[in-house]
Amino acid sequence: MFRTVLAVLFFVGALAALAWVPTQFGAYGVGLLLGLTGYVTLASAWALFSGPTRYVSLATVAFFGIGAYTVAVLSETLPYPVILLVAAAIGLCVALVVGLATLRLAGVYFVIFTFGLAELVRQLVTWYEVNVTGTLGRYIFLPISGEQIYWQLLALAAVTIGIGWAIGRSRIGLALKVIGDDEVVAAHAGINIARVKLTLFAVSATIITLVGAIQAPRWTYVEPSIVFNQTISFLTLIMALLGGANRLWGPLLGAIPLFLLFEWLSANFPNHYSIILGLLFIAIVFVMPQGVLAMVEKLWKRPARSVPENVPVGKEVVQ
Numbered sequence: 001m002f003r004t005v006l007a008v009l010f011f012v013g014a015l016a017a018l019a020w021v022p023t024q025f026g027a028y029g030v031g032l033l034l035g036l037t038g039y040v041t042l043a044s045a046w047a048l049f050s051g052p053t054r055y056v057s058l059a060t061v062a063f064f065g066i067g068a069y070t071v072a073v074l075s076e077t078l079p080y081p082v083i084l085l086v087a088a089a090i091g092l093c094v095a096l097v098v099g100l101a102t103l104r105l106a107g108v109y110f111v112i113f114t115f116g117l118a119e120l121v122r123q124l125v126t127w128y129e130v131n132v133t134g135t136l137g138r139y140i141f142l143p144i145s146g147e148q149i150y151w152q153l154l155a156l157a158a159v160t161i162g163i164g165w166a167i168g169r170s171r172i173g174l175a176l177k178v179i180g181d182d183e184v185v186a187a188h189a190g191i192n193i194a195r196v197k198l199t200l201f202a203v204s205a206t207i208i209t210l211v212g213a214i215q216a217p218r219w220t221y222v223e224p225s226i227v228f229n230q231t232i233s234f235l236t237l238i239m240a241l242l243g244g245a246n247r248l249w250g251p252l253l254g255a256i257p258l259f260l261l262f263e264w265l266s267a268n269f270p271n272h273y274s275i276i277l278g279l280l281f282i283a284i285v286f287v288m289p290q291g292v293l294a295m296v297e298k299l300w301k302r303p304a305r306s307v308p309e310n311v312p313v314g315k316e317v318v319q
Contacts, residue, residue, distance in 0.1 A: 015158055022147045030146040031218075036259050037153040038215055042232070043239040043251035044160045045207035048167065049200040051245035052176035055106070059098070059114035060233040062121045063091050063205045067212030068219075068227040069125060072138040075217075080142060084213050091209025095202040103197045106183075115230075122228035129224070137223030144217045152214045160207050164248050172196060231277070235262065238281050 022030045042060060050057050070087040078086070102113050129136055167173045175196050178186040186193055216222060235258070243254025258280075266273050 011158075015154065018154055019151060022150050027146065030150060032263070034146055034150045034153065034215070034218065035263070036256065037150060037157055038211055039235065039239060039259050040252050040255045041153055041157040041160055041211050042208060042236045043243070043255045044157065044164060045204045045211070046236050047240045047245040047251045048160070048164055048207075049197075049204040051240065051247075051250075052173070052180045053197060053200070054180045055103075055197075056111050056237065057114045057201075058111060058230075058233045058237070059117050059205075060208055060236045061228055061230055062114075062118040063094070063208040064212035064232055065118075065121060065125070065224070065228040066091055066094060067209035067214075068216040068222055069138075070209075071142075071213050071216035072140050072222050075140050075142055080144070084210065087213035088206050088210055092202055092206045095205030096198065098205075099198040099201045103194065103201060115233075118228065118230060118233060122224050125228065126224045137221055137226075139221050140217050140219065142217040146218065149214060149218055153211065156207065156210055156214065161248065161252070163203065163207075167200075168248060172199070176200065231274075234277060234281065235259075238277070238284060242284050 022033055025033065042064070046057065046060055049055065067087045067090075070090055071083055074083045074086060098117060102110065105113055126136070129138075167176070175186065175191045178189060178191060179193055179196060183193055212227060216227075219226065239255040239258050240251045241254065242258060243252065244250030262273075262277070265276055269276065
């Protein structure tokens with residue numbers, strides 16, 4: 001109990017310090033913090049579902065883009081808090097429909113479907129903008145500063161990590177572990193596999209939708225090629241895998257160094273950015289398939305010292 005209270009106090013103190021940090025930076029520093037916090041939230045939300053179930057989803061950008069475009073469409077007609085609620089509701093509804101239709105798929109079929117879903121949503125939005133509205137993108141004029149966007153993302157990241165912590169200590173968390181190990185065993189154990197997977201997929205997708213909605217005012221102008229960029233899905237996946245998608249703090253530890261690395265690569269090697277991204281993904285899968293935290297835990301484990309036979313424990317062995 002004492003350790004839990006201490007951990008909560010440390011977490012709250014860390015959040016307060018992180019909320020104070022942007023007041024000490026200029027526009028570039030705030031933008032860097034904003035992007036970093038956004039990817040920490042995306043990776044943590046992705047890991048809520050894909051971590052324990054081992055379902056590799058590439059639909060991250062579909063929900064991210066839905067959130068951003070909801071803000072772009074409604075920014076002149078509704079108050080900003082209401083827009084966020086509408087975006088979350090749309091993301092939830094889409095997640096429920098997609099989940100009901102696809103969560104019976106597994107393995108490479110699920111990966112292909114989620115990748116196709118993101119592309120389908122992008123093409124539908126593009127078609128609507130070009131053929132119905134007569135434009136390709138939309139402008140967003142909301143009186144929201146970079147610091148305010150950062151604070152919203154920081155709060156959402158804290159909520160996401162809190163949800164992950166609660167799930168890990170609940171019955172649904174245990175059910176997810178069984179499902180990830182063997183769905184046949186989970187079914188025989190009486191676990192409602194479809195309901196558990198759908199619940200977590202919907203929660204994860206709703207959070208990802210909110211990340212896109214919160215970040216939308218940052219760009220001022222949005223179009224499908226910006227908010228439905230598949231790089232967002234791949235970066236989120238790589239960050240979660242690097243840190244360890246099965247660990248509470250894994251996505252955070254993977255997102256921080258990779259985001260800073262990708263920012264540097266995109267600025268210095270813009271023409272080779274995608275190639276380096278692909279090579280890094282391959283390296284992570286082969287070298288650290290369980291993530292950095294799992295590798296560190298494995299290295300820290302030491303085999304127990306064997307005790308010679310017929311020698312009482314506690315007595316020295318005389319050579």
